[in-house]
Amino acid sequence: MTDDIDIYYDDDADSTVLDDKTVAVLGYGSQGHAHAQNLDDSGVDVVVGLRESSSSREAARSDGLDVATPRNAAEQADIVSVLVPDTVQPDVYEKIRDVMTEGDTLQFAHGFNIHYGQIEPDDGVNVTMVAPKSPGHLVRRNYENNEGTPGLLAVYRDATGHANEIGLAYAKAIGCTRAGVIETSFREETESDLFGEQAVLCGGVTSLVKTAYETLVDNGYSREMAYFECLNELKLIVDLMYEGGNSEMWDSVSDTAEYGGLTRGDRVIDDHARERMDEILEEIQDGTFAREWITENQAGRPSYRQIRAAEKNHDIEDVGEDLRALFAWGEE
Numbered sequence: 001m002t003d004d005i006d007i008y009y010d011d012d013a014d015s016t017v018l019d020d021k022t023v024a025v026l027g028y029g030s031q032g033h034a035h036a037q038n039l040d041d042s043g044v045d046v047v048v049g050l051r052e053s054s055s056s057r058e059a060a061r062s063d064g065l066d067v068a069t070p071r072n073a074a075e076q077a078d079i080v081s082v083l084v085p086d087t088v089q090p091d092v093y094e095k096i097r098d099v100m101t102e103g104d105t106l107q108f109a110h111g112f113n114i115h116y117g118q119i120e121p122d123d124g125v126n127v128t129m130v131a132p133k134s135p136g137h138l139v140r141r142n143y144e145n146n147e148g149t150p151g152l153l154a155v156y157r158d159a160t161g162h163a164n165e166i167g168l169a170y171a172k173a174i175g176c177t178r179a180g181v182i183e184t185s186f187r188e189e190t191e192s193d194l195f196g197e198q199a200v201l202c203g204g205v206t207s208l209v210k211t212a213y214e215t216l217v218d219n220g221y222s223r224e225m226a227y228f229e230c231l232n233e234l235k236l237i238v239d240l241m242y243e244g245g246n247s248e249m250w251d252s253v254s255d256t257a258e259y260g261g262l263t264r265g266d267r268v269i270d271d272h273a274r275e276r277m278d279e280i281l282e283e284i285q286d287g288t289f290a291r292e293w294i295t296e297n298q299a300g301r302p303s304y305r306q307i308r309a310a311e312k313n314h315d316i317e318d319v320g321e322d323l324r325a326l327f328a329w330g331e332e
Ligand code: NAD
Pocket: 026, 027, 028, 029, 030, 031, 032, 050, 051, 054, 056, 082, 083, 084, 085, 086, 088, 092, 109, 110, 131, 132, 133, 134, 135, 136
């Protein structure tokens, strides 16, 4: 077993640390709604911070939560959980900066803005991260089912000597220590998260699927067959990998699939792909990617819009839409 990482469970966390504290949850999206409701159900004093114009205000109120502007919420709070989109966090932080007083805690669910210096909190403020390794609706659903969601804990700055305890108590209150919380750093979380989503989870896998789909279609195979083989069946494979790692997948497929996969996979993802991965990781580590993404946002996202539109127009989207309408395979 891995013994070089610390994993925290419920018994390692002291909930009483939050007894006399108020938590402001800024944002009520995927993570925000889950953190706010789980904290509230755990008996923590919560106020949700949303703009006057925010359409989420109604939702937070009907979930029984107090709502204020981000600035007012932060002013009332000892712990401010920043759960607005990463790209708007620096602006939101400017609005609350001067109400973050010494001894307060600025809490994140992803390290991007701290790690790349887009938010520079004052010295007296704790900076922590509790990042559930799951979308918000699962963080909420697991909590309601008395189950946990694995999470990460990191302390960027311990101004009070209690940052770790506060982070752990927060992780417990949102249900993460029920499943286990791994200690990490802002740097490690940010860089590995970006690399994972670029090389595998979002970028690598979609490019692999599209290229394989195009290869079959260009060679005269039907679009429908290509869709099933290269995209749809991926879920069955990933479910096996999720359950028992690569080996459970290899055990479950036919010997032909196993032999073919073992002898051909590394020809697709070859040394060239490995060099590209190194390059992509370097761009994350040296800040090239972060600068590009920040500049892109400042410019109003011109290339992002274009690339996104091109991706939506890919043939695999049309055939997928038709097939999903014809066949009955459900959500869950
Ligand atoms: P989201 O996009 O789902 O929700 C953001 C919410 O912020 C919106 O619902 C709205 O209430 C508010 N908001 C939007 N624009 C705003 C603005 N200009 N000013 C003020 N408020 C605004 O965000 P999310 O996915 O929950 O991400 C929040 C944080 O959690 C990010 O740091 C993200 O990296 C991190 N995170 C997300 C996930 C995930 O699966 N979604 C997982 C782990 C960590």
